[in-house]
Amino acid sequence: MERIKKKRRGNKNKKVGGLNSSFFVAVVILFVLFLYSLGMSGVSYNLRQLAGLFYAETITPEGLKESYKERPLRVVIVPGHDNVSKGSHFRGLNESDLNIELAYKLLEILSLDPKFHVWVSREQDGEYADWFRKYKEENQDDINTFIKERRSVWNDAANLGFVDRHVAVERSDAPSRVAFDLYAMNKYAAENEIDVLLHIHWNDYAGRKGNTSGKYSGFSIYVPEYQMPNSRASIALAEALRDRLSQFFAKSNMPLEEGTIIEDQELIAVGSNASQKKASILIEYGYIYESQFLDKELRSLILSELAHQTYFGILDFFEEGRKPDGRLGALLPYEWKGSIPQNARDSKDVLSMQVAMAKEGVYPPSGKTLTDCPISGNFGPCTKTALAKFQEKHGSKILSPLNLVNGTGVVGDMTILVLNELYGR
Incomplete structure (x- = not known):
């Protein structure tokens, strides 16, 4: 997923008409509650939603762990892009294909664990899975209404000072078709008791020339920004994944991704406009041009290892200290049979x-x-x-x-x- 190299943060101590925003928010809340007490029919739908929508958590780390104890966790893996919008690319390698390959390796591992029920939003041929395609077709009008309402409520909240706008990483807007699909997934998750959404991507950045390798490398994890109702649970899960992946894989060295976990307000995948109630993270597993991903046979092994470490990271979050059935990953155990030349490549x-x-x-x-x-x-x-x-x-x-x-x-x-x-x- 391509990034534009620019960063802009909002002012968390924003003034509204000379007053501190926190004071302004308190006044607005009291005013809304007063109108409620009078039962005034003229209060708009949006104002009725503001007081509870943006501050009440819809999922907590503790609640997510409690669900894990009580029943199998429902997880949707969303391999980014599709057969039309293929994402980043390098020397014939398309991001959408990498996303699919890793998604199904992760599906295979998670499906062996009875604590998880797992779905993938796209088939291995890249087309959307029947369950998601049918959901979009049968609920098109409702999804469009959902998108309109989420955007409207968020904008009203921002204009009233309930939320602080800021951009973590500027990027091109998703095409309307892609945006529709992402909002549809957010709506589907809320309606079907999905616990976790894992969005799989590979990174790139604006300005890299064609088939020339870029200057950045490493993985990063995007999560809902702190004002979102699903932020805290998503961040807690992301921290466990970061700690696991970083044992064997480099963290992103792109300046805008400093810290590896990036809180984002605008990514639809993780819940822009407060459109996602469930834990949702987007993992950029590396930059598509990195040398270890270019050899097909070796890439398959590395993707398998990434899938295993993702699974282990999930276990670390839900069951600290749980041993993953003696498995070390995809690359170990391994049998070495002879000497290894010092100039070996893709070995x-x-x-x-x-x-x-x-x-x-x-x-x-x-x-x-x-x-x-x-x-x-x-x-x-x-x-x-x-x-x-x-x-x-x-x-x-x-x-x-x-x-x-x-x-x-x-x-x-x-x-x-x-x-x-x-x-x-």
């Missing part, structure tokens, strides 16, 4: 070794970050330095039999033996 052996070294706390090497040294399947200076530290950490088994003290960064028989002992199948 499964290197990819799994990098993950193993990350779990050992030696990758990326000291002084480097996952932005400098992504888990990529490429054997370069980062991998060699980290491997030397791994060898020294397990020196009694790897180095001592060879009468060595310092790690060599070369994969030999003893290194393979220890890797397989620790992380082999």
Whole structure:
């Protein structure tokens, strides 16, 4: 999903007619309540909604966890874009296709856990799933009314000082067809007791030239801004996902995405205009041009790992300390069968070794970050330095039999033996 490199924040201490906005809001609330007490029929529908709509939480972290204890959680995975609007692209790779591939890997994992009931909004061929397509067709007028009302109420609230407008990241408006689909999903979630919506995307930014790799990398997570009724639960879930994903994948280094979790007021996917009552997050899993996503076979493995870490992050939120049935992810356990050349590229052996070294706390090497040294399947200076530290950490088994003290960064028989002992199948 393309970003425009500009940031603008509203003034949280905005003055209205010389008065502090909090004082103004209090006066307006008292006035509305007074009109209610008189039963005045002239009070508009919008004013009747304001006092409760924007401050009452519709979902809390505690409530979400309680639902998880009581019944299987209902989750909808929304792979961004579709066969018409394909999103960002790079050298023949379309974001919409990546979103679908990752969505179905995540569906497969979540479906194995009886604590989750999961749906995906698009089929593997990219077309919308029948249940969502039928919902849109049968409720078109109601959805359009919903969109109009949400926008109208939000604008009135902003004009009256109930909410503070601000733009976290400026972007092009979604086409009307796409906006309709996103609002339809928000309405569907509220009407069908959906607990969590996970929107899957890949990032890009305005100004990158064609088939030239860009300057940013890493994942980010967009959540409803603090004034939204679903903000707190969404942020809490996003924090657990961030902590899991960041064990193996770099956080975004784009300045506008500093902090990794970005509160957004305008993304329809997470509930712009207070249109979403449920926990909703949008994950940008990386920038589409990053090298580790370009080789098809290697990309499939990395997407599987991203899906596993997303699942583990969800478990971290709902059940701190729960062990995911002994699974380490998609890349571990793994069986290494022979030496690995130091110029290896797009290598499964290197990819799994990098993950193993990350779990050992030696990758990326000291002084480097996952932005400098992504888990990529490429054997370069980062991998060699980290491997030397791994060898020294397990020196009694790897180095001592060879009468060595310092790690060599070369994969030999003893290194393979220890890797397989620790992380082999």
